[in-house]
Amino acid sequence: xxxxxxxxxxxxxxxxxxxxxxxxxxxxxxxxxxxxxxxxxxxxxxxxxxxxxxxxxxxxxxxxxxxxxxxxxxxxxxxxxxxxxxxxxxxxxxxxxxxxxxxxxxxxxxxxxxxxxxxxxxxxxxxxxxxxxxxxxxxxxxxxxxxxxxxxxxxxxxxxxxxxxxxxxxxxxx
Numbered sequence: 001x002x003x004x005x006x007x008x009x010x011x012x013x014x015x016x017x018x019x020x021x022x023x024x025x026x027x028x029x030x031x032x033x034x035x036x037x038x039x040x041x042x043x044x045x046x047x048x049x050x051x052x053x054x055x056x057x058x059x060x061x062x063x064x065x066x067x068x069x070x071x072x073x074x075x076x077x078x079x080x081x082x083x084x085x086x087x088x089x090x091x092x093x094x095x096x097x098x099x100x101x102x103x104x105x106x107x108x109x110x111x112x113x114x115x116x117x118x119x120x121x122x123x124x125x126x127x128x129x130x131x132x133x134x135x136x137x138x139x140x141x142x143x144x145x146x147x148x149x150x151x152x153x154x155x156x157x158x159x160x161x162x163x164x165x166x167x168x169x170x171x172x173x174x
Contacts, residue, residue, distance in 0.1 A: 012045055015066055018135045019044050022067065025134035026074045028111065040077045044070045061144030063137070113171075117164050125160035132157050 020041040027037040047069050055065060099107070118126050124146075131142045132153070139150040139157075148156070 021135040025130050044073045063145045
């Protein structure tokens with residue numbers, strides 16, 4: 001790879017945080033550990049840099065190009081996670097500072113409930129919520145990725161969150 005090191009550093013500095021959030025959102029259920037998502041995010045950054053010489057501006061936003069690469073790397077990680085064995089931890093050297101079993105179970109149940117609610121949204125709304133809320137993209141950036149105006153993104157986000165609230169309240173009543 002060739003190019004201006006400062007430009008490469010600037011590009012990765014802008015792209016990496018949203019890739020990490022996106023990978024963590026999509027891979028959170030794989031063993032419940034973020035290191036897998038962080039590794040995938042690193043692979044995405046490397047792949048983006050490798051693909052830059054072939055990138056051509058075809059009227060689509062650059063973020064679409066990046067998220068396309070990310071979605072392929074996430075699919076690869078999910079396939080390999082299915083085939084991989086569950087690793088066991090080494091014996092600790094000191095006391096365990098992590099959350100206790102109750103807190104871990106409560107967090108897991110809450111995260112699972114949120115994932116289940118998101119899974120029940122239509123694909124377009126789920127992707128919009130993941131990009132806006134989890135990946136932290138602005139309405140403009142999300143609109144560029146999804147081919148919508150910023151105003152349409154805000155309206156669609158409002159509707160998606162209202163739908164999530166309605167589904168959550170239906171569950172709590174039942």
